[in-house]
Amino acid sequence: MSHAQAPARRSPSTLRGASLPSWSPWAIAGGSILLGIGISAAAGLDSKIQWALIAGILYLLATFGFAARVEGGRQAKDRIATSLVWTAFVVAVIPLVSLIWVTVARGVKVLDFYFLTHSMGVVADTEPGGGIYHAILGSIEQVGLATLIGAPIGVLTAIYLVEYGRGKLARAVTFFVDVMTGIPSIVAGLFILSIMLMFDMQPFGFAGSLALAILMMPVVVRSTEEMLKLVPNELREASLALGVPKYRTILKVVLPTCIGGITTGIMLAIARIAGETAPVLLLVFGNPFINANPFEGAQASLPLYIYQQFSNSAGSGAAFDRAWAASLTLIAFVMILNLVARAIARWKAPKTGR
Template identity: 80%
Template sequence: MSTAAVTDKRPGSLSGARLPKWSPWAIAAGSVAVAVGIGLGAGLGSKVQWGLIAAILFVLGTYGITARVEGRRQAKDRVATSLVWVAFLLAVVPLVSLVWTTVSRGVKVLDVHFLTHSMGIVADTETGGGIYHAIVGSLEQVGLATLMGAPIGVLTAVYLVEYGRGRLAQAVTFFVDVMTGIPSIVAGLFILSLMLILELDPFGFAGSLALAILMMPVVVRSTEEMLKLVPNELREASLALGVPKWRTILKVVLPTSLGGITTGVMLAIARIAGETAPVLLLVFGNPFINTNPFDGAQASLPLYIYQQYAAGGDAAYDRAWAASLTLIAFVMILNLVARGIARWKAPR
């Protein structure tokens, strides 16, 4: 028998029975319906319990139906995919719920007047007032912290990647790792101890110092990873032309990784913008507008939210939710700017 004759003898079908593409949706709908029935029959009042039951039924149903039609091997693959989808939904549902609650409750008093006025002489139990003083305080405190923390973090990362050798680099890396996990209250207590020694009253710049401490390790880690992504061939080509190393870093390495570095700085700013504990200890809060961060107590958005919610009352709760929505919008804008800069400065 010739080789061609053997080659032509192929099986009619290389695949067995397959479930239709809409089967996962059908299994999910059936799981939800059964979970609702079980929840109502068992008297379970929490929708979270219904969702967990539906997730378990979805995974079990996917395995059982797929194993019967396509076999156990394919069933295991579909179960793994189902678990990924369930984990995704478990992560997204609380986030969506948080955003929905914040938006629905925050829009009640969020208007131009709320954004352009301070609390002033308005009591926490009264309606009216605004967050202008808190916005000014947050922008100044976070801005000063960025001016201090971002350059130090970037220069530290440059040292670790380009020059760091020996015990000094190991010590710097160790302390950066320790600072990455430091609680924000510890940074606030550190600055507070210095203020007590120097007998200083609360002021905005003290909060900026604590925020800068929290910001630096984030900037160091993100910048370090971005610098490591720069190909060594670019460095070697520059050095082969006789360019000094410091100039190679300044003209080749940093411009190549500028998009990633900027993104890391923006994310670090978004992280410190929501810190409350250091500001509560060091800035103290102020219902009036104070544009001087070096003299007197200041307000900030996280501290304003805490104080309003702690005051109680419908008017204070509405202001707290509106300020929360403003803070979320601020962080979202920073993330969008970071993504835009990363795409704009991405190497081509």
């Protein structure tokens, strides 16, 4: 009878081939940047954009070459695809970071408490001083009224298209929503202006709100429609099986489930209309004094204030600084709206039990 032999030790697997070290992408990127700067300097290229393009091309070629030599062609293709994604990401982020950097650097020159709490009043555009309180007040009122008009109509339209819409009417509504999505802002302003001319009306803030609501509605409809489609049909069917009417199913089950996405879509629509200048220029006309009544008289807004100050600055001077400070304020205004939307979405999100 033979004795049982002890199991032999397994040798380490050799199926995994050679691979580049983890620090290789950074080394290749650094070498590509240095080589790109050297080639650009030797060729007499002064543009930093040309330097970046040369360095990016060298990075992609070097990554593919080293990976193909060490890891093989298949892994090299994977690395080149990953590098293209990262390159596209960097190309998209650089303009955004540059825009924010320039806006902050130039906007902080005159941005202070006085600037935020005073209007232009009797201050000429070429003189220092003045502020944007009247423009902030006008923007809040105009965008707020546009939201009160456009958001409910957009949400209700999306509910109809997803929950009730069938036949020719639903197809017609979908078609016109698609058309309205691509309407230039100046067209919406001209539409409201034609109505004002018919009734011999003077510029006032609410007219701008109507044009902004027209621009806002298709964005709200599309975003809300997509959020409603993400709600599982099983939730609707379970509610209906318990005898709950359809309207209560929508109010108590469907909408609370996707309230976060709906709120985010509304905030995106608000961010889109908050920077519109053309409708406000046509319908609101601007006002250097404080006008808290959007239903009577011309009124200011932040985008219109920026346009007027920059057009009167000739590229420098006090008006130029005020334009950049107002731009920074508008960016902060949109950022605050997004933070509020996230807070509301988290607060109203459906709670899951442990």
